[in-house]
Amino acid sequence: xxxxxxxxxxxxxxxxxxxIFLRLRGILGKKTGFEEDISTSFPHEFPQKTxxxxxxxxxxxxxxxxxxxxxANIAYETIITSFANGDLKKIKxxxxxxxxxxxxxxxxxRISKGHTSETTFIGINSSEVKDHKQNQNMxxxxxxxxxxxxxxxxxxxxxxxxxxxxxxxxxxDTWKFSRDTNSKNPNWLLVETQV
Numbered sequence: 001x002x003x004x005x006x007x008x009x010x011x012x013x014x015x016x017x018x019x020i021f022l023r024l025r026g027i028l029g030k031k032t033g034f035e036e037d038i039s040t041s042f043p044h045e046f047p048q049k050t051x052x053x054x055x056x057x058x059x060x061x062x063x064x065x066x067x068x069x070x071x072a073n074i075a076y077e078t079i080i081t082s083f084a085n086g087d088l089k090k091i092k093x094x095x096x097x098x099x100x101x102x103x104x105x106x107x108x109x110r111i112s113k114g115h116t117s118e119t120t121f122i123g124i125n126s127s128e129v130k131d132h133k134q135n136q137n138m139x140x141x142x143x144x145x146x147x148x149x150x151x152x153x154x155x156x157x158x159x160x161x162x163x164x165x166x167x168x169x170x171x172x173d174t175w176k177f178s179r180d181t182n183s184k185n186p187n188w189l190l191v192e193t194q195v
Contacts, residue, residue, distance in 0.1 A: 060139065065129045071188065072143050072177060073124050079190060080149070084119030086111065096178065096191035114156035122148035122168055130174065137182045140191070145173045 060068075075094050082091045086107045092100060110117060124147045131142040149171050152163035163169070176192035 060132050060141070065132075068141060068188075069127050069129065069143070072141075072175075073127050073145075075177075075188070075190065076124065076127070076143075076145055076147070076173075076175065077121050080147075081119065081121050083107070084117045084151070086117070093187060094190055096189040099190050099193065102193075110153075115161065116154050116158075118150075118152050118154070118163075118165055120150040122150065125170070134181075135178075137180055138178050139181050140176055140178045141188070142174060142176045145171075145175065147171050147173070 079091050079094060082088060083103055083106075088095070088100065088103055088107065095103065124145060126144075126146045128144050129141060130144045131140075133140055147170075148168050150165065150168055152165040153161045155161055174194040175190055177188040178191040179186075179188045
């Protein structure tokens with residue numbers, strides 16, 4: 001008697017599974033091979049950008065400045081900390097040739113003297129576009145940064161030469177960034193630093 005109930009259970013489960021399969025097929029449909037490619041079905045719904053807006057001094061509006069400063073702040077912190085660590089490989093793509101050489105010479109000089117730099121970047125208090133101008137095909141943007149940094153330089157014997165490892169210092173920097181407006185490369189290069 002118990003065996004017959006097991007067969008009935010199996011048959012009921014199979015019927016339920018079949019019913020669910022048919023309902024799902026009715027709701028979801030089945031692939032016939034004649035479906036349209038969704039990317040070509042509604043071209044008027046999704047307009048393609050035919051040309052990028054060219055960036056120049058005239059189009060460098062408040063919105064552009066805001067976006068630029070976001071990237072400039074990240075670049076500023078990255079460059080400061082990488083320079084302090086003596087590692088220019090990570091930031092070479094952010095530096096103009098002249099600035100790269102200046103930074104590289106300063107690091108070599110520091111190493112040759114046996115000096116070590118200890119820097120802790122606390123944060124940026126403010127950053128503001130001071131000036132922007134077009135120089136032929138190059139757009140140049142000058143930014144005033146105010147940041148807080150703990151910085152010190154020690155000699156071979158770990159004696160303090162400059163700075164203070166226990167004091168936060170307010171730093172005022174003016175950096176100039178440049179970008180070729182004819183290039184598809186979106187990167188800005190640091191081309192000048194003033195303290």
